[in-house]
Amino acid sequence: xxxxxxxxxxxxxMREAGKILAITHEELEKALRPGMSTWDINxxxxxxxxxxxxxxxxxxxxxxxxxxxxxxNNEVVHGIPSKKKxxxxxxxxxxxxxxxxxxxxxxxxRTHGIGxxxxxxxxxxxxxxxxxxxxxxxxxEGVHLNEVSKAIQAYAEGHGFSVVRDLVGHGIGTALHEDxxxxxxxxxxxxxxxxxxxxxxxxxxxxxxxxxxxxxxDDWTVVTADGSLSAHYENTVLVTKEGYELLSVR
Ligand code: MF3
Ligand code: CO
Numbered sequence: 001x002x003x004x005x006x007x008x009x010x011x012x013x014m015r016e017a018g019k020i021l022a023i024t025h026e027e028l029e030k031a032l033r034p035g036m037s038t039w040d041i042n043x044x045x046x047x048x049x050x051x052x053x054x055x056x057x058x059x060x061x062x063x064x065x066x067x068x069x070x071x072x073n074n075e076v077v078h079g080i081p082s083k084k085k086x087x088x089x090x091x092x093x094x095x096x097x098x099x100x101x102x103x104x105x106x107x108x109x110r111t112h113g114i115g116x117x118x119x120x121x122x123x124x125x126x127x128x129x130x131x132x133x134x135x136x137x138x139x140x141e142g143v144h145l146n147e148v149s150k151a152i153q154a155y156a157e158g159h160g161f162s163v164v165r166d167l168v169g170h171g172i173g174t175a176l177h178e179d180x181x182x183x184x185x186x187x188x189x190x191x192x193x194x195x196x197x198x199x200x201x202x203x204x205x206x207x208x209x210x211x212x213x214x215x216x217x218d219d220w221t222v223v224t225a226d227g228s229l230s231a232h233y234e235n236t237v238l239v240t241k242e243g244y245e246l247l248s249v250r
Contacts, residue, residue, distance in 0.1 A: 001179045003171055005197035011238060014199055017101035018236050018247030020052045021108050024097055034089045034114055038070040042081035049099055057098030057105055057176050069096040076164055076205050076213055076222040076230040089115035094232040098176055105172050107201040108248035109234035120208060121229055128206040128231035131155040136202060136237055139244040145191035152204050153185040162211035169203040172236055194239045203234030
């Protein structure tokens with residue numbers, strides 16, 4: 001499938017989806033506390049999304065059974081919320097959410113610490129977020145996608161962490177996953193040339209240990225193979241002539 005270029009009207013709808021998603025993440029961050037279940041987190045997120053008349057895009061996506069992916073500690077992404085899974089002080093919790101507004105999608109993820117967390121966990125969350133910006137700051141029309149991927153990898157590995165290989169970012173628009181695929185690690189080819197009007201979900205998944213991951217028997221939850229911590233940071237990004245605009249931040 002070709003990479004789609006969005007019109008100004010479509011971009012306006014994606015801005016609105018992104019704004020509501022940013023609010024959802026703000027509300028989730030405020031609500032997080034030890035003792036709550038990962039299902040509580042899902043319920044709160046879904047309520048915020050629906051209160052704006054939006055649809056949570058993950059719910060029933062390929063059979064995924066919730067609106068917010070909640071991944072704790074060694075879980076990388078796609079953790080399934082559960083009433084039995086209680087978050088506690090010292091945990092790190094990755095929250096991934098998607099919103100559909102008038103047919104247009106936004107996708108974003110954040111990792112938060114619960115109360116006091118270890119210095120290593122703190123650093124992992126910070127470096128993961130910073131690696132996103134190291135890549136994204138290169139974005140403008142004419143740049144090849146591999147430059148972005150390379151910068152994310154160099155930053156994360158430069159801080160002693162590793163980049164998950166088995167999952168990648170993606171184009172986004174009327175579908176949650178559009179072309180191109182966006183690896184967070186270097187490719188041997190330079191990849192597509194970015195053009196103004198492309199909208200990209202860039203989402204480094206960074207492990208404190210080695211990069212290998214496994215899938216749990218629920219067929220969703222991705223965990224680090226070595227049991228190390230993992231963090232995730234994602235925004236929906238618009239490519240412009242001069243640079244970029246973050247659509248899921250306000
Ligand atoms: N944010 C995830 C991604 O970018 C989507 C989660 S998959 C779902 O691929 F099934 F949970 F929706
Ligand atoms: Co995504």
